[in-house]
Amino acid sequence: MIAYVPLMDFSMGQDAAGLRGELRALIDEHLPPGFLGAFTDDPADLATAQRFCGILAERGLLCLAWPPEYGGRGASAWEQTVVREEMWAHHEPRGAQYMGVNWVGPTIMRHGTAGQRERHLPPIARGEVIWCQGFSEPDAGSDLASLRTSARRDGDGWVISGQKVWTSYATMAQWCFLLARTTKADRRQDGLTVFLVPMDAPGVEVRPIGCLMGPHHLNEVFLSDVRVGADAVLGTEGEGWRVVQEVLSFERVGIARYARCERLLHDAPAALGDAWAEAPDELRVRWTRALTHCRRARLLAYRVIALQDAGTVRPGDAAAYRIAVTRLDQESAEVLMDLAALGGGTRFQEEVEDHFRYSHAATVASGSIDIQRVLLARELLAVS
Template sequence: MSATGNRAAREFRAEIREWLRAGLTGEYAALRGRGGPGREHEAYPERLAWERHMAAAGWTCIGWPEEYGGRGATLEQQVAFHEEYALADAPARVNHIGEQLLGPTLIAFGTPEQHERFLPPIVAVEELWCQGYSEPDAGSDLSGVRTRAALDGGEWVVNGQKVWTSLAHEADWCFVVARTEPGSVRHAGLSYLLVPMHQPGVEVRPIVQLTGTSEFNEVFFDGARTAAGHVVGAPGDGWRIAMATLGFERGVSTLGQQVGFRRELDALMALARSNGAIGDPLIRDRLVRAWIGLEAMRATALRTMDGVAAGAPGPEASIGKIFWATWHRALGELAMDVRGAASTLTGPGHDLDDWQRLYLFSRSDTIYAGSNEIQRNIIAERVLGLPREPRP
């Protein structure tokens, strides 16, 4: 990067740092550290208000081109934003799925009419989105989708079931992968539909997780409808669009995620020193290995930024996903061992503490957003060029 680019990135970093310092005061001061995986229920209305406050100040969708409501931020500026947001311990975002997944997908593949209809409400945090991919028999192997949609006059009629749908109970819209060509199998015949959630024929059932919270949901479509023009790309081309969305999910926001991981690791090291667990050579070795892993994770993420700059990360981004998911799950296990016997006890009302919640929720890290098994297949077949796994 040139000296001018470095200076622009530093100035942008200073700008967002100052805005967050001034903004996370008064009514928003109590939101620091609220929300996140396993804790999405925390202060949800207040976090929504905060994100709309961000939108009014021009701090949402910063990486989008200016013509679509963004700030046209460079890759270095986007990295600075996500890192500073995490360093400020700002509340977890409620509009991540719309801003980081659907928005870039629509910009790349949507029609002008879809841009005009759907992008401004995402920028303003007026409409929230969820992702309708996984099904009871098509989780990691998304090509097994059975949810179907058929044209009826000027509308698609959708029937089927989705599962593990994050924040569906708060969403206004869902982007749904559905089979629209009768008799098609696997990747062929799928379409990427934009479906309103608030209508007859859509039922959301929260799934109670190990943590006792319910940010994942089942979603049932029984004759739900959406306009014929609410298909992204051509009908039958949904697999390609869906894979592009998954690529955008591996974008620069992962660097902000790693700031949170570092905060957790630092706190765990402090706990190990205070309770004497650091004296156990095995615990000490695992803490050191966790620190080394985090450094390697950041280096790996930075190496994938070329793919982000080109439009969307390629299959190499699966390396980062399997890396951070496995590392974070291991951190949860290490936290239980650092705490010792106290880790088995809950508080009044069986409330979980932060370490117990980390341990329990991180079990899902290696499953959602692409399971470790599927990530290994992607790396083997699409990165290393190994023979494809035999299909039944």
């Protein structure tokens, strides 16, 4: 069994401990010792993640909190949080599936037609399909409402043209959750619509962008007169901004980044062995502070999850968590790199280096930290 035990016991219901044990046993049994995630230069790592998703799905663990009629077990949001924490703590062995599980599927449940739910939810629950997110554009990243990708009516369907960028997993995805402008409006947030677009549709072109994090993470997607049917529209035409705001609050808390930070920090003394005793006092203080900040980020995440569960989450709630966990990602990475320089063995050093690379993207992934501060300030000051 993996030796990691949280330093603090957060009460998440009596089934949480057993669920953690079950997940860790599956990780030990089915993941190779050096696994660092699905998105490496070795195609075998993606294949491992896809097999692992199938194993989770067979046990009803992939979409644990989904209703049974959609392939879940109707578990609590807290049990699903346990799954998020254990997956991210151990290099996200679901690969890109977390996207479908955390927010694509639930959004289709809330806003999709019966046909869309029937078509899309079962493959997600079985771990068979990968989604990507078509939001950011070259001139519309943090200011998403200024996007230029357009969709115009064409008979019974739509024709979509434009460009998306920074699209994670686009090279492997079968579907794209895409935001496009369908009408011009005085307010930029109006006139936007969400489309569910097959990535193999004629006119869709994906170009990978090389980056520090490895393959599959960043891509450009070009849409040249891509034709989709009327059934590709998710929710109400022109009200995509409302759907996207809901999506983003779920996405920003759906990745339990604090869990990996905490595990690596907790593992450091044992990994370093005798070298831990030689660590400078200043570095030990930074290590302790980072662990404290792990607890802060965890508690902020739990607050947002409780609000989501009650249906009362606001953009500022998710933004506060996002700011805290982004700062934690980078703070812990710096501390861990300094500790790894003292020793710790190959496996520990590889995990730390992987975490360090990911931390560089933390300030812009899922919305830049500057925009999160704006969202939080607006809510605190009640500014629209």
